[in-house]
Amino acid sequence: MVTTIHYLLLGAALFTIGIIGVLTRRNIMIILMSIELMMNAVNINLIAFSDHLQQVTGQVFAIFVIVVAAAEAAVGLGIVIAMFKNKETMNINEIDLMKW
Amino acid sequence: MLELVLFYIFAAIAVVSAILVIQQRNVVHSAAFLGATLFAVAGVFLTLNAEFLAGVQVIVYVGGILVLFVFVIMLISVERAEHERQYNRQWTIALITSAILIAQIGYGLYRGKDSFVLPAAVIPPVVAAEGNSEMVGTALYTTYLLPFEIASILLLVAIVGAVVLSKRRTQAEE
Numbered sequence: 001m002v003t004t005i006h007y008l009l010l011g012a013a014l015f016t017i018g019i020i021g022v023l024t025r026r027n028i029m030i031i032l033m034s035i036e037l038m039m040n041a042v043n044i045n046l047i048a049f050s051d052h053l054q055q056v057t058g059q060v061f062a063i064f065v066i067v068v069a070a071a072e073a074a075v076g077l078g079i080v081i082a083m084f085k086n087k088e089t090m091n092i093n094e095i096d097l098m099k100w
Numbered sequence: 101m102l103e104l105v106l107f108y109i110f111a112a113i114a115v116v117s118a119i120l121v122i123q124q125r126n127v128v129h130s131a132a133f134l135g136a137t138l139f140a141v142a143g144v145f146l147t148l149n150a151e152f153l154a155g156v157q158v159i160v161y162v163g164g165i166l167v168l169f170v171f172v173i174m175l176i177s178v179e180r181a182e183h184e185r186q187y188n189r190q191w192t193i194a195l196i197t198s199a200i201l202i203a204q205i206g207y208g209l210y211r212g213k214d215s216f217v218l219p220a221a222v223i224p225p226v227v228a229a230e231g232n233s234e235m236v237g238t239a240l241y242t243t244y245l246l247p248f249e250i251a252s253i254l255l256l257v258a259i260v261g262a263v264v265l266s267k268r269r270t271q272a273e274e
Contacts, residue, residue, distance in 0.1 A: 002103050002104050002107045002147065003216065005209060005213055005216060006107060006111075007144070007148065008209055009206075009209065010111045010114065010115070010144065012202060012205040012209070013115050013118075013202075014114060014115065014118055014137075014141075015205075016198050016201055016202045016205075017115070017118045017119055017121075018118070018122075019197075019198050019201065020122060020194060020195065020198045021121065021122030023190070023191070023194030023197065023198070024122075024187045024190075024191040024195070025122060025187065026185065026186065026187065027127060027181050027186070029127045029130070029131075029169065029172070029173060030121070030122060030124075030127065030130050032169070033121055033122075033130055033131070033134050033169065034121070034122055036138075036161070036165065037118050037121065037122075037134070037137065040137070040138065040141050040161075043141070043145075043153075043157075044141060044144060044145075047145055047150045047153060048148060050148075050150065051148040051149055051150070052216065056235045056236055056238075056239045057239065059150055059152070059153050059232075059236050059239075060236060060239050060240055060243075060244050062150075062153055063153070063236070064247060066156060066157070066160050066161070067254065067255060068251075068254065069161075069165065070160060070164060070165055071254050071255055071258030072258075073165045073168055073169070074168065074258045074259065074262040075258050075262055075265070077168055077169065077172045077262070077266075078261065078262035078263075078264075078265030078266045080172055080176070081172060081175060081176070081265070081266040082265045084175075084176045089180075090127075090180075090181045091181065091184060092188075093188060
């Protein structure tokens with residue numbers, strides 16, 4: 001029998017993997033992908049509780065999370081392209097235009 | 101029983117692919133494994149009786165966001181990043197922080213696991229007879245109409261922002 005706890009543990013595992021990716025990698029594309037992983041973990045939690053409480057609200061919020069993820073990916077990748085035109089790098093340690 | 105087996109298969113694929121996403125040297129391989137994770141998460145949604153969300157997950161994430169990622173990877177050069185150091189210097193601290201985080205989440209779930217008892221008969225039988233897409237659609241267009249419209253405005257702003265950020269400057273602007 002799959003309980004809600006199973007889904008919450010899966011969400012926690014995916015979220016932690018995403019956090020490890022954001023904190024340790026230096027390639028900006030992989031950091032953006034890790035953020036997508038974390039959003040997926042949140043969606044799993046929302047839908048698990050939607051199923052647990054037999055209410056559709058969690059699924060509606062999951063749709064909003066997907067919308068925000070799409071907007072974030074579009075703007076983030078636009079920033080990556082603009083940055084690559086200026087600095088020819090994907091390494092976040094070399095992105096220090098605002099530092100003096 | 102079948103539900104349990106399916107859940108473990110999808111969860112294993114999701115977690116293993118997610119680990120591979122963050123440790124691959126080549127970004128294209130990362131994107132491929134991200135696709136595997138997203139498909140597996142769609143399968144998890146199916147085991148949670150959220151058929152509509154599973155479809156949206158495949159269409160929007162795999163068909164939209166992942167393809168966008170692959171396009172950008174094709175636009176920028178991958179070779180140089182492969183030969184650089186992949187992890188930054190603070191990775192030990194990051195791993196310790198993540199270990200603390202998962203310990204906290206696990207402890208919270210362990211302490212609260214007794215409260216995950218379903219209250220009896222919350223669900224009216226009429227609602228249960230409806231389809232999943234129908235229920236989500238009804239909630240989205242009645243109770244959550246204003247957030248829905250705000251989300252569409254957010255998407256519009258994101259489209260304009262992405263175009264402005266990535267378009268080539270014309271002669272007149274420079």
